[in-house]
Amino acid sequence: MCYYKDSHKRGVQNTCNERMAEELKRLTGGTLLSRNKDFIVFYRGNDFLPSVVTGALKERRELRDLQQDEEEQARQMTSDYIESKSKASNGQLVAGTLAETLAATTRWRNQLTIEDVDKMTRDSTLAKRASLVRHLEKKLALAKGKLKKAEKALAKVQQNLEPADLPDDLEILTDEDRFLFRKIGLSMKPFLLLGRREVYSGTIENMHLHWKHRELVKIIVRGKSFQQVKHIAISLEAESGGLLVSVDKTTKGRQALARSIELQRREGLKHHLSDLQERIELLKSELEEMENGRMDEGEEAYLEVYDSGNEDNCDEHEIVGSVL
Numbered sequence: 001m002c003y004y005k006d007s008h009k010r011g012v013q014n015t016c017n018e019r020m021a022e023e024l025k026r027l028t029g030g031t032l033l034s035r036n037k038d039f040i041v042f043y044r045g046n047d048f049l050p051s052v053v054t055g056a057l058k059e060r061r062e063l064r065d066l067q068q069d070e071e072e073q074a075r076q077m078t079s080d081y082i083e084s085k086s087k088a089s090n091g092q093l094v095a096g097t098l099a100e101t102l103a104a105t106t107r108w109r110n111q112l113t114i115e116d117v118d119k120m121t122r123d124s125t126l127a128k129r130a131s132l133v134r135h136l137e138k139k140l141a142l143a144k145g146k147l148k149k150a151e152k153a154l155a156k157v158q159q160n161l162e163p164a165d166l167p168d169d170l171e172i173l174t175d176e177d178r179f180l181f182r183k184i185g186l187s188m189k190p191f192l193l194l195g196r197r198e199v200y201s202g203t204i205e206n207m208h209l210h211w212k213h214r215e216l217v218k219i220i221v222r223g224k225s226f227q228q229v230k231h232i233a234i235s236l237e238a239e240s241g242g243l244l245v246s247v248d249k250t251t252k253g254r255q256a257l258a259r260s261i262e263l264q265r266r267e268g269l270k271h272h273l274s275d276l277q278e279r280i281e282l283l284k285s286e287l288e289e290m291e292n293g294r295m296d297e298g299e300e301a302y303l304e305v306y307d308s309g310n311e312d313n314c315d316e317h318e319i320v321g322s323v324l
Contacts (some may be wrong), residue, residue, distance in 0.1 A: 021098070
């Protein structure tokens with residue numbers, strides 16, 4: 001069925017709703033269902049298709065029904081043939097049953113003894129351990145290559161960070177002045193936090209900015225050892241041109257940040273290398289013992305490597321420096 005809904009604009013001059021409905025009915029050949037001041041609805045029916053299209057649709061529908069009948073007949077013939085073949089086979093099927101499995105095992109396979117099973121288990125364990133040793137050796141070679149690259153990168157970074165020499169005309173601080181400056185510096189609230197880049201141009205610039213407003217500058221350094229912090233303090237003194245007043249430990253015990261990315265990477269690789277070497281040596285010794293028959297039969301050793309994961313606790317230090 002086909003419905004047609006026509007809308008017309010209200011308020012248009014020289015238009016008549018009734019006349020428009022009659023004209024559309026005459027032109028389309030439909031049936032007028034309803035009409036109001038806004039819409040006109042017509043019903044056309046199913047006879048709006050041309051005769052050529054109607055004939056083509058009818059032909060395709062007949063062809064479809066014929067193909068469906070042929071497929072159904074072929075399906076029915078196949079089903080009848082399968083049923084007749086299944087009725088003809090009266091013998092009992094044994095394929096895939098326990099009887100067939102037992103018969104095949106008795107004829108073609110000999111049962112393994114306990115000694116054979118133990119030998120196979122021992123050989124499998126030896127093969128697994130040998131494979132693990134080869135895998136660890138590959139990891140060791142790869143880690144050594146990474147360590148060489150890290151050392152080259154560290155050397156390349158450090159060659160541009162040569163420390164400056166100490167000035168010759170340093171002002172001498174007396175013990176009284178040093179004690180007074182140290183007391184003032186420890187009581188200061190403003191401070192600079194030395195990051196993982198340690199001593200570079202940005203740190204020196206921040207120190208000079210502090211010196212514009214106050215005579216002392218306090219720097220917080222997180223280091224793993226006191227010698228490392230002292231070395232940083234001497235470097236800051238040489239680079240900034242100030243005077244080192246004191247290096248003191250703070251009361252806050254926090255974990256130290258990494259001194260730099262390259263140093264941390266190198267230390268981690270060294271630890272990884274030593275760990276791999278220990279594991280390889282232990283596995284090789286166990287392989288030799290297993291091959292010589294020194295280990296108990298049926299016993300399988302497992303290597304467990306524990307990483308403590310405990311980072312070394314380090315103290316925070318305060319460096320108090322004075323400007324000349």
